[in-house]
Structures are given as structure tokens and as C-alpha cells.
Amino acid sequence: MTTPAAPAERRVPEAVHRRRWAILGVLMLSLLIVVLDNSILNVAIKTISTPAPTGLGATQSELEWAINAYTLVFAGLLFTAGLLGDRLGRKKVLLSGLAVFGVGSALAAESGSPVQLIVFRAVMGFGAAFVMPATLAVLMNVFEREEQPKAIGIWAGGVGLAIAIGPITGGVLLAHFWWGSVFLINVPIVVLALGLMFWLVPDSRDPNPGRVDLVGVVLSVIGLVLLVYGIIKGGQLASFTDATVLATIGAGVAVLVAFVVYEKRSDHPSIDVTYFKNKVFSAAIAAIALVFFALMGVTFFSVFYTQSVRGYSPLKTGVLMLPLAAAQLIFAPRARLVVDRIGNRATCTGGLLLLAAMLGAFATLKADTPIWLLEVIFFLMGTGMAHIMTPTSVVIMQALPREKAGSASALSNVFRQVGGALGIAVLGSVLSSAYRNGIEDKLSLLPPGLRHTAGESIEATLGVAAKLGPRGDALVTPANDAFLHAMHVTALCGAGVAIVGAVVVAVFLPGRPPAPQKDEDRTELVTAEH
Structure with a gap:
């Protein structure tokens, strides 16, 4: 046997290696609150748009900014956060980011206006920027290379778990407490994560870090x-x-x-543009950005469909979104097995085509469509996403040396967040434009100032209709019809984006990985024995 060779093969210290799965659990808890925050907010959008005292009376554009203030600050600081983690130590940066995120959450819960909410969401984004890349960077430093795909698959499954928990948690909170509770819930999770982080997670850093740009x-x-x-x-x-x-x-x-x-x-660039000369790396990054472009846009308008058009409560809306998250939770950890069988290219292309088909299916939904069809669409969307996120994350993280794990994680998350922000902005704007064009002629009897406000979103129209009493009832059906048309147009735009992504990965991602050589088999056996 070649037992003595094992220590040379293993780059992770034995003490860290023994507790690697517990460390992964703590990292997923930290990841949970970052993802949980956005998925909770999706359910709370309609409540926040309701006039005080129930909500803040936020307009659709203010809602978009409440979401994008977080994602833009998050995306803009990820490069610097990754470099600071490489320089100062990932554990220190992770702890600091969690603390700032917790403070921002508490402040957001007490917001007295949409502007305050936007500002405090930006503070939360600042903290989250130092959490997300550090979790994946630490993961890459506590798992050996052969276990990294499995660990990343579980990490990606944690995203699905957060998406599952978020809407339901948000719905329960909104059923019993005020809208700010969807942010305040982050605080105890942050406190728990900080305690476990101090205890379990080792520190690591890049021996040759770059300068902050x-x-x-x-x-x-x-x-x-x-x-x-x-x-x-x-x-x-x-x-x-x-x-x-x-x-x-x-x-x-x-x-x-x-x-x-x-x-x-x-x-000393924030982003080394030479990475993008690698076509495989670029295609994987593009796939992640396009997936989140489509996903964030869809979740934005689907909440208004279920709550404003179909009349479901926030809690029921959260339950309706469960299949989307459940599919990711089920399939993300197993996607690596599909990659082993048919390769990255076929797996990701199939996932994107499935996502495109489900986005197109949104264009068939009406006010009285059986709700189980929406559940099937959500489940298949989650299935498609799971078979994109895990393979592309592995490709990106293994494209760079272990010492640059922070930079690789930052790049992955920057494009994920920028894709999501642009998805909300672009698809939200398509939705807003199509809705205004569809409802405008029905608002001609309203005063000019009120007409502009009522035309901004379906929630604004229904709010004006409620104030008008019986005279406003005539606006309800046109508002629903205009929104459905706008949703159909927006969904088809999202489907087009997903198809573009499918073409990119079909052309540039590698196919089936080569079979392992005998020497590699022997190395794996030696590692397994230890």
C-alpha cells in the first residue's frame, strides 16, 4: 500500500478535515440569512406597497430600489470583500460582515419610509458582501479537491433551502406581526451564526493577496x-x-x-479580466448571471400575480413558492452525478432550456388557471436551476488556485447579483411599461395626478380603486387584465434571455469529463482510507 503518501496528498490540516462537515453547516447558516432575506422580501413586497399603517405605501419603483439597493451595494463591494478576506483572513471578514448585516436588518425593520428602507437595505447589502464570498472561500479551504463538487452541491442546496424557508417564514410573520418582522428575524440567526463561527471555523488567507482597488x-x-x-x-x-x-x-x-x-x-485590479480569456470560465459566469436575471424578474412579478390577481395571502404565496425551492434542495446536491454521466455542457444546456420553457409557460397563466399548474411550473423551474448552479459553481471555483478562492467566489457572486439586479430592473421595467400601456385608457376619468400614480402598478390601481369605493370597482377587472398581459410579455422576455444562456453554454462549456486514470484511482483510494 502507498499509505505514507497520504499526508503529502492532503492539503487540509487533519484537525480541520475532521470537522469539515460541521464547518459546512455553519457556512450554510451564514449563507441562509443572506438568501433568506431576499426570499422573505419577495413575499412582503405587496404588504410594503400597502399604505400606512399596514405598510409603507412604496411605489413599484421604490420597491425595485428596496431590492436593488441591497444587490447593487452587494455586487459593487464583492470584489473588495473577496480581496480583504484573502488579505485579512476570511473568518475575520465573515464575522464582521455578519455583524453589519445584523445591524442593518434591525434598522430596516424600524424604517419609517420607503427611503429609509432603501438606505438600510443598502447597509444590509454592505454586510452581505463580506459574507457570501467568504463562505465559499472557506469551503474551498476546508475540503480536498475531490470532495469540493459534493460540498459545493450541498452549499448550492442550501440556497434552495433558504428559498424554501424564506417565503413561508415571511408569510407566517406577516400573518401575525408587522411588515418589519421579515427583517428583524435575521437578528437571532446572525447571533447564532456568530457564536458557531467563533467556535468552529478556521481562519485562512492568501499568502500573496492583492491591493484593494x-x-x-x-x-x-x-x-x-x-x-x-x-x-x-x-x-x-x-x-x-x-x-x-x-x-x-x-x-x-x-x-x-x-x-x-x-x-x-x-x-492591482478588483477583477482580473484575463480570467475571461478562458471561454469555459466566461460561459459559466454568463450562465449564472442569466439564470438570476430570469429568476429574480420572475419572482418579482409572480408575487403580484398570486396576491393581487389571485387574492392569496402572503403565507399562501410562500407555500405556493415551495416547489421552486424544494426542487433546488432535492436536485442541487445530485447535479454533480448528472455531470459525471453526461457532462457540464449537456447538463447546463438542458437546465437552461427547461428554465426557458417554464418562463414561457408563465405566458399561458390566466386569472382562473388551476393553481396546480403554477406549482408544476415552479417545480420544473427549480429543477432546471439546480442543474445549472451546481456545475457552473464547480467550474468557476476550480478554475482558479485554492489561494484565490475568495476572488473566484466574489466573481461568481458579483455576476449572480448583477444578473439579479438587472433582471429586476429590466423585467420589472418591462412589466411596468406594459402594464401602464394596458391600463392607461381605463384611467381617463381620473384626475391627471391620480391617473399617473394609479398607472404605475396593479397595486397602485387597486389602491386608488379602493379609495373611490363603488365607483372604483370598474377598475379591478381592467387592472387584472392589464397585469396579466404585462406578465405574459415579461415572462417571454425572460424566456428569451434563458435561451441565449443555453446557446452560450452549449457552445463553450466542456462535455463529459474524461475517465479517471489508474494513478488517480489509487490516490482516491489512499485518501479514502484516511
Whole structure:
């Protein structure tokens, strides 16, 4: 036997290796609150848009900003967070990020206006930016390479668990407490995660970390904010040819181009653009971004469909979204087995095509469609996502050396968050524009100021109708019809994006992995014996 060779093969210290699964559990708890927050918020959107004292009376554009303030700050700081984790130690950064996230959650729960909520959501995004990359970076440093796909699959399944728990938890909280409870619930989870983190998780860092790129961080945040603001504003005005909209979007694109040029010339870039010369790496990143573009846009409008059109409570809406999360929880840890059998290319292409088909299926939903059909759509969407997220995460994380795990994780999460933010902005704006165009002629009898407010979203129209009493009943059916048409248009746009993603991965991702050689088999046996 070649038993003495085992220590040379193992790069993880024995004491850490023995508790690696417990460490993974703590990392998933930290991940849970970051993902949980967004999935809870999805159910609470309608409640927050309700006038005080029930909610904050947030408009659709303010709701989009409440979501995107979090994701934009999150995405903009991920590169720096990853580098700081590599430099200062991932455990220290993870603990600090969790603490800031907990404080932001407590402040968001006490928001007195939509503007305050947007600001405190940004604080939460700041903390989350230091949590997400650190969890995956620590994971890559406590598992040996042969166990990393399994661990990443379980990690990705944790995302599905959070998506499952979030809407139901949000629904229960909204049924018994005020809307702010959906944020306050994060605080005890943060306290528990901090305690377990101190006890179990080892620290790690890059022996040769890069310098923090402050100019790059500022350019990326400004560019993304301008771009997303222009897109949301275009949806609010139902016009993407408005001079202000075009100027803002153009400025955002220009700043992002300047960011890329600066990063190429910098000797300490936030993002090493040479990574993207690897077509496999680029395709995996693109797939993640496009999946979250479609997913975040869909969850945004599906909540209004179930609550405003179908009349379900937040709790029932949370239960309705359970199949989406359950499918991810079931299939994400097993996706690696499918990859072993048919390869990354076929697995991810099939997942994206299934996602596109289910997005297209949303265009068939009506006000009286049997609700079990929506459940089937959600389950198959989750199945498709599970077979995209796990393989692409493994490709990305194994493309870079272990010492650069923080950077790889940051890149993966940046594109996930930017894709999600753009999905909410673009698909939310398509929804808003299509809705306004569909309802505008039905609002002609209202005063001009009220007409503009009522046309912004279905919730705004129904709110105005409720204030008008019996005279407003005539607006309810046109509002539902206009929303359904807008949802159909938006869903088809999302399906088109998923098809683009399927083409990208079909062309660039590798096929079936090569069979292991005899030497590799022997190494695996030696590792297994220990």
C-alpha cells in the first residue's frame, strides 16, 4: 500500500478535515440569512406597497430600489470583500460582515419610509458582501479537491433551502406581526451564526493577496447604479426614449466601460479580466448571471400575480413558492452525478432550456388557471436551476488556485447579483411599461395626478380603486387584465434571455469529463482510507 503518501496528498490540516462537515453547516447558516432575506422580501413586497399603517405605501419603483439597493451595494463591494478576506483572513471578514448585516436588518425593520428602507437595505447589502464570498472561500479551504463538487452541491442546496424557508417564514410573520418582522428575524440567526463561527471555523488567507482597488470599486458601483436607475426610470415613465432615461443609461454604460479599461491597465485590479480569456470560465459566469436575471424578474412579478390577481395571502404565496425551492434542495446536491454521466455542457444546456420553457409557460397563466399548474411550473423551474448552479459553481471555483478562492467566489457572486439586479430592473421595467400601456385608457376619468400614480402598478390601481369605493370597482377587472398581459410579455422576455444562456453554454462549456486514470484511482483510494 502507498499509505505514507497520504499526508503529502492532503492539503487540509487533519484537525480541520475532521470537522469539515460541521464547518459546512455553519457556512450554510451564514449563507441562509443572506438568501433568506431576499426570499422573505419577495413575499412582503405587496404588504410594503400597502399604505400606512399596514405598510409603507412604496411605489413599484421604490420597491425595485428596496431590492436593488441591497444587490447593487452587494455586487459593487464583492470584489473588495473577496480581496480583504484573502488579505485579512476570511473568518475575520465573515464575522464582521455578519455583524453589519445584523445591524442593518434591525434598522430596516424600524424604517419609517420607503427611503429609509432603501438606505438600510443598502447597509444590509454592505454586510452581505463580506459574507457570501467568504463562505465559499472557506469551503474551498476546508475540503480536498475531490470532495469540493459534493460540498459545493450541498452549499448550492442550501440556497434552495433558504428559498424554501424564506417565503413561508415571511408569510407566517406577516400573518401575525408587522411588515418589519421579515427583517428583524435575521437578528437571532446572525447571533447564532456568530457564536458557531467563533467556535468552529478556521481562519485562512492568501499568502500573496492583492491591493484593494478603491478606484475600481467606485467606478463599478457608480456605473451599475446609473445603469439600473435609467432602466427603472424608463419603466416608470413607460418610455425608454426619454432623454433623461437615455442619458442615464448611456452614462452608466460609459462608466462601466471606463471600469473595464481601468481594470485592464491596473497592476492591482478588483477583477482580473484575463480570467475571461478562458471561454469555459466566461460561459459559466454568463450562465449564472442569466439564470438570476430570469429568476429574480420572475419572482418579482409572480408575487403580484398570486396576491393581487389571485387574492392569496402572503403565507399562501410562500407555500405556493415551495416547489421552486424544494426542487433546488432535492436536485442541487445530485447535479454533480448528472455531470459525471453526461457532462457540464449537456447538463447546463438542458437546465437552461427547461428554465426557458417554464418562463414561457408563465405566458399561458390566466386569472382562473388551476393553481396546480403554477406549482408544476415552479417545480420544473427549480429543477432546471439546480442543474445549472451546481456545475457552473464547480467550474468557476476550480478554475482558479485554492489561494484565490475568495476572488473566484466574489466573481461568481458579483455576476449572480448583477444578473439579479438587472433582471429586476429590466423585467420589472418591462412589466411596468406594459402594464401602464394596458391600463392607461381605463384611467381617463381620473384626475391627471391620480391617473399617473394609479398607472404605475396593479397595486397602485387597486389602491386608488379602493379609495373611490363603488365607483372604483370598474377598475379591478381592467387592472387584472392589464397585469396579466404585462406578465405574459415579461415572462417571454425572460424566456428569451434563458435561451441565449443555453446557446452560450452549449457552445463553450466542456462535455463529459474524461475517465479517471489508474494513478488517480489509487490516490482516491489512499485518501479514502484516511
